[in-house]
Amino acid sequence: MDNTKKIIQDFLTDIKNNPTKIFGLIYPYILLVGLAVGIFYLYKINYIEESTIPPSLPAASQSKDLPLIMPSESVSGDISSLTTPTPDLINKGKSLFTASCVACHGANGKGDGVAAAALNPKPRNFTSKEGWINGPKLSGIYKTLSEGITGSAMVAFSNFSPADKFALAQYIRKTFVPDPPQDTPDDISNLVQTFHLGEKQKNPGQIPIKDAMILAANDNETKYEDILNVLKNIANDSQPGAEIFAKVTNNKMKALITLSNSSDWHKNVNTFVNVIVNNVNQDGFNGNVYDLSKSDWNVFYNYMNKFF
Ligand code: HEC
Structure with a gap:
């Protein structure tokens, strides 16, 4: 027992007197640790490769390019097909209404959408005969959508095509307006003139x-x-x-x-x-x-x- 103590004591004094000796002692240990890390790496190399994030192309190059569209001439709003409330038009109108109008006019068309509380004047209640400015005829609603109503939150929806506007008008009249009044032939021909409907439009086309x-x-x-x-x-x-x-x-x-x-x-x-x-x-x-x-x-x- 004493012997062991002495050996340790000698050893410590030795190190004290000659500190560089410690490197010689630690060296094999460092070598062992290095070896262990190396072996571990080799052993896991497959896993490490798998978890490396592969290089990928930037998102832009993966996104879809513009489709090729041929130049064409179209008649803007061939309105004879838009003045009848077909199921197709009504469906189209419904989805446009849900996307762009419900916030103010409400899903039931009563002018009670979530944004309505803050507005003055209030959004039109389509189910009531009161308060209409341009009126609920096709021509009236078309005018409202094209020009908006000055002094109110009802803005012009000028990015909507003639067909979109008719679809909305058809949907509103069919779904909310009680006994919607019919347009006279004059109403329609005035509308056609005012908004240049039925005129030829040149669509320039587009390439990818x-x-x-x-x-x-x-x-x-x-x-x-x-x-x-x-x-x-x-x-x-x-x-x-x-x-x-x-x-x-x-x-x-x-x-x-x-x-x-x-x-x-x-x-x-x-x-x-x-x-x-x-x-x-x-x-x-x-x-x-x-x-x-x-x-x-x-x-x-x-x-x-x-x-x-
Ligand atoms: C930001 C709120 C808001 C949005 C969105 C909105 N409206 Fe309105 N709308 C109004 C307000 C407010 C009025 C009433 C204006 C007034 O009385 O002066 C109105 C009035 C109307 C009228 C009645 C016009 C008349 O003759 O009196 C129609 C029709 C109408 N909106 C259709 C639509 C359609 C269709 C959409 C969706 C494409 C739409 N609105 C989106 C606020 C909105």
């Missing part, structure tokens, strides 16, 4: 951002509309050339940009084939081009020549 970027990168200012128009013509066409185009393209817009960017291909069928085949899959055309016969190529070449 990725295609717009290709256009921009190719410095193609003028061509955007031209190309959309070509696309539209081909889409409405049932000629063999149009069918070939549909078959051999994976991105129609890009395919047309490819053709519009090169004038070489106009020379003859061979240059046409070269321009397309050179860069298949990147240029909007797909592998089906390899299945085209000589006469298919001729048909296709002549067809595309009509557009560029």
Whole structure:
């Protein structure tokens, strides 16, 4: 027992006199701990890899691009179909009403929505005959929605299309207004005149951002509309050339940009084939081009020549 004590005492004095010795003593211990950590890491390496967050693309690149919309002409509010309360219109009106009007007018149309308490004048109670300014005819409600009511919280809903406004008017009249008064032919023709209903509207169309970027990168200012128009013509066409185009393209817009960017291909069928085949899959055309016969190529070449 004494012996052990002595050994320990000697040891401590030794360290006291020569403190660097302690490193020599600790060293094997550190080595062991390091080894243990290393072994633990190797043992768990699969798990560690699994729990590492994989790199991911930024959200923007995963979100949906704009859909391609062809340029078109439409008649704004072909109102003959909107002046009859069809179930479709009423349903559409109901969902618009729930989304945009209930807060003030209340789900029962009594002007008692959650926001109503704070308002003066109060939102119209559609179930009462009192207090109407423009009135509950289709034309009256249409006017209210187009112009709002000055001096009140009833603002104009100018972002709503004519069809939206008619749908709302139909829904309100059908659901809340007792014995809703009918519009006279004059009411309707005044409405048509005042709000320019039934006039032709040009819708410019829209292309996906990725295609717009290709256009921009190719410095193609003028061509955007031209190309959309070509696309539209081909889409409405049932000629063999149009069918070939549909078959051999994976991105129609890009395919047309490819053709519009090169004038070489106009020379003859061979240059046409070269321009397309050179860069298949990147240029909007797909592998089906390899299945085209000589006469298919001729048909296709002549067809595309009509557009560029
Ligand atoms: C922020 C509150 C608010 C919202 C939202 C609102 N309204 Fe109103 N609305 C009013 C108020 C207030 C009046 C009454 C104005 C007055 O008496 O001067 C009114 C009046 C009306 C009238 C009666 C006009 C008349 O001839 O007297 C109609 C119809 C109407 N609103 C429809 C709608 C429709 C449809 C929506 C949804 C698209 C809507 N409102 C959304 C507050 C609102």
